[in-house]
Amino acid sequence: MDMDNSETKIRCVVVDDELHARQSICRQIEKNCPNFEVIQTASSAAEAYQVIKECSPDLVFLDIQMPNETGLEFLDRFEGRKFFVVFCTTYHEYAVEALRKRAFDYLLKPVDEEDLVACAKRITEKLLIARGENTTEGPGGRRIELVTSGQRYFIRHSEILYVEASGSYSTFYLETGKRITVSKNLKRIEQMLQDPVFHRAHNSFLVRLASVQSYNHRNGTLQLQNGKEVPIAVRKRDAVRQRLVELMIEGREASELPMVAEEVPSMG
Numbered sequence: 001m002d003m004d005n006s007e008t009k010i011r012c013v014v015v016d017d018e019l020h021a022r023q024s025i026c027r028q029i030e031k032n033c034p035n036f037e038v039i040q041t042a043s044s045a046a047e048a049y050q051v052i053k054e055c056s057p058d059l060v061f062l063d064i065q066m067p068n069e070t071g072l073e074f075l076d077r078f079e080g081r082k083f084f085v086v087f088c089t090t091y092h093e094y095a096v097e098a099l100r101k102r103a104f105d106y107l108l109k110p111v112d113e114e115d116l117v118a119c120a121k122r123i124t125e126k127l128l129i130a131r132g133e134n135t136t137e138g139p140g141g142r143r144i145e146l147v148t149s150g151q152r153y154f155i156r157h158s159e160i161l162y163v164e165a166s167g168s169y170s171t172f173y174l175e176t177g178k179r180i181t182v183s184k185n186l187k188r189i190e191q192m193l194q195d196p197v198f199h200r201a202h203n204s205f206l207v208r209l210a211s212v213q214s215y216n217h218r219n220g221t222l223q224l225q226n227g228k229e230v231p232i233a234v235r236k237r238d239a240v241r242q243r244l245v246e247l248m249i250e251g252r253e254a255s256e257l258p259m260v261a262e263e264v265p266s267m268g
Contacts (some may be wrong), residue, residue: 010127013055014041015048015071016063016088025061025088025111032113033120045069049077057083059123064089064098075101084123095238099245106242108235114200115239122196144192146172148182155180157195161224163206165189173228175211199243201232209247215240 012029016022022041029036040055042048045066052060060083064071071087072094084104087094088111098106104126105119144160146153161173165186172180182189186206190198193206201207207222207230214223220237221229232240 010036010058010123011055012036012038012059012061013048013051013057014038014061015043015045015066015074016041016061017043017066018063019043021063021088021109028111028113028116029061032117035124036120045071045074048074052078052083058127059084059086059104061086061088063087064091064094072097072101084126086119086123092238095242099242106238108238112235115236118190118200121194125194125196142195146180146182148180153180157193157197157208158210160198160208161211161226162208162228162230163189163198165204165206170206173226175226177226197247199240201230201236201240203233205230209240209243212244215244217241 010033014022014025014029016025022043026038026041029038036059039057040051042051045068048060048062062071062074062085064087066074071089075081075085085101086105086107087098087103088107088109090109092108095106104123107115107119142157143154144157146155155172155174159174159176161175163186164171164173168183168185169181170184170186170189172182174180184192186200186204189206190200197208197210198206199209201222207224211224211226212222213225215221216223216229217237220232220234222232222240223229
C-alpha cells in the first residue's frame with residue numbers, strides 16, 4: 001500500500017470548537033499523512049453538519065466536548081453514514097461510547113504522532129479494500145521480505161507473533177518458534193508491514209493483535225499465544241484495547257483471537 005499515491009487521497013473534515021485544536025490536527029495531518037487532504041474545518045456541530053452534507057468527506061476528525069451538541073450526539077444525525085469518524089478528545093472515558101457509535105478510532109489530545117500515523121494507515125487500507133484497489137495480497141496471504149546474513153526470508157504476516165526492537169535492530173518472533181533479526185528499526189518495520197492488524201503497543205514492541213490471548217489491564221500487558229507477555233505503554237492502553245475490540249467485532253482472523261471475556265477490561 002502506497003501512502004503517497006495521489007489516487008488514494010482521503011478527503012477529511014476537522015471539527016473542533018477550539019481554533020488551536022483545529023490548527024494542531026491540521027498541521028499533524030499535513031506533516032504525517034501525505035494521502036490525507038483536509039478539505040474543510042468546522043467549529044461547531046451545526047457548522048459541521050452543513051460542511052459534511054456539502055462536501056461528502058471520507059473521514060471526519062471529531063471533537064467530543066463541544067458547546068450545544070457533543071460529538072457523540074452529533075453522529076446521531078447521520079443514519080447509515082458513509083464516512084469514517086476519528087474522535088480527538090482529552091477525555092479517555094468516552095472510548096466505549098465512541099465504539100458504540102462505530103467510530104473508527106479514538107485519539108487522545110494532544111494527538112500522538114505515531115497513533116495518528118497508525119490510524120491513517122488503517123483507514124487507508126480500509127478504503128483501498130472498499131475501492132477494490134488493495135493489491136498487496138498474494139497466494140497464502142500478505143508477506144514481508146526479510147534479508148539477514150545473506151539470506152532472504154519471505155514471511156507471511158499471519159506467521160508473525162510480534163517484533164521486538166533493540167536499537168537499530170528488530171527481531172521477528174514467529175509462530176514456529178523461529179527468530180529472525182534484521183538491521184532495521186521498528187518504525188521501518190511498521191512501514192514495511194503496512195498492516196492494520198499489527199499494533200505498536202510499546203516503543204519496543206510491535207504486536208500482531210490476532211496472536212493476543214489475553215489483556216491484563218491491571219499490570220498493562222498482553223499475553224501472546226506463545227506465553228510471551230508484552231508490556232503496553234500507559235498512553236497506548238486505550239488504543240490497544242479498542243483495536244482488540246474492533247478485531248472481535250469485525251471478525252478479522254477470529255479463529256486466531258480466542259480472547260477470554262473475563263480477561264478483557266470491563267467495558268461497562
